[in-house]
Amino acid sequence: MQHENNIISDLLIVGNGITSQFLSLALLKSLGNNIKINVINRDITENYAEEYVRALSISLSTVNICKALGIWDKVKQYCYPVERIDVSNPSQSGPKKGYLQFDNRINDQLASYIINERKLRDIVAEELSQFNNLTIFNEDIKDISIDQNQAKLFVKNKKFIAKLLIAADGRKSIVRDILGIKAISWDYKQTALSCVVNHSKSNTKTAIEMFLDTGPFAILPLDEKTSSIIWSSDNDIMNEIKNLNSESLIEELNKRFDNSKGKILKIDNIGYFNLYFSITRKIIDHRLVLVGDSAHVVHPLAGQGINIGLRDVAQISEIIVDSIKYGLDFGSINILEEYQRSRMGDIISSALIYDGINKLYSNNIKPLEPLKSFAIRFVDKIPLVKKNLVEEASGIKENSPKLVKGIPLNL
């Protein structure tokens, strides 16, 4: 019998961000009433700044997940297709500027799209509203305890109990902190400015990545003449930028903006994010799983954070559905080991690639200049390398979980 203050479910998810929403949807679409999910989120009104909405670059793995969950037709309506990616190193002097053009397709399929995060989340939230075995609580988490059979989460006057606790509570994960899960991390001492701009010329379905002396400057097209800018630079530089009014900020951005898109006319939705690298030493424990930014935070230069997090979701939801199908305890460590084994390679390789690119290009070390331009020219000269890079960023491998391949999960 359920004690008045004990709230029992099969699964307890902490956080209600994008990975949490996709996880609930993946499970409910295939398990229906065979699973009860409780989500614990903090009171978001107090933390509005961190709920900042940004433009997301979604890769083919995320597109396939949306297809398998039956939401791609809705999501696609809000996506801007990226047919080409131009990568350059404009700070170099001399006639041979580093410059690369990627045809952003894999087997005639577009490899990425840009979408407003809020639109994506609204679509998933609407889908979730059909299920009455998902409940979201806004609570302040006080403690967590885990034993052989259950995970328990304590809030004021209540205790949530489940077979499995999933941390989807982002880069400052409280679950990670309370349970003392260590991460390998370093501070980039960089801040990312993220904003939405209107500009005078068309986007022509092209995304731009410029490696400036001070750090990467990305222009992600949101529609014909609207783009999101993500400019990562040293904290000192960004502290000065933060103090500018809109007019001066536009002026500063126009100095770096790509000519092919004309001039910035209007700026909106400005946010600043401290950047650091972090991978937890483990992504499972007894009755515990970490997904998304709670497990790994990567540099935003390639816009891969959510894509990696949703691949976590694809893997763990497949494991849970299969366990239920065969009557197994999905919270037991033996079952969860499969999640850690299959995810760690992708997480570590993705995180380190973007970390390396950022370190190489975000500095003014003169002896590295030839290497910077060599790297770009090398990739440009060998079409197979370019093709492999686009395929790598798509996040789809032969041994990927079903959802990543666009295959629905069925009980």
Ligand SMILES: Cc1cc2nc3c(=O)[nH]c(=O)nc-3n(C[C@H](O)[C@H](O)[C@H](O)COP(=O)(O)OP(=O)(O)OC[C@H]3O[C@@H](n4cnc5c(N)ncnc54)[C@H](O)[C@@H]3O)c2cc1C
């Ligand atoms: C500038 C910038 C640009 C980016 N651009 C891209 C991009 O183009 N493409 C891409 O794929 N990724 C991008 N990313 C990364 C992406 O935003 C993250 O990877 C993604 O938001 C992580 O999702 P999440 O659900 O794991 O965590 P979050 O989105 O951080 O969600 C965490 C959830 O946990 C909740 N929570 C937090 N603390 C508590 C608590 N104490 N108790 C209960 N609930 C709690 C929060 O309210 C929230 O609901 C970018 C990141 C930055 C900084």
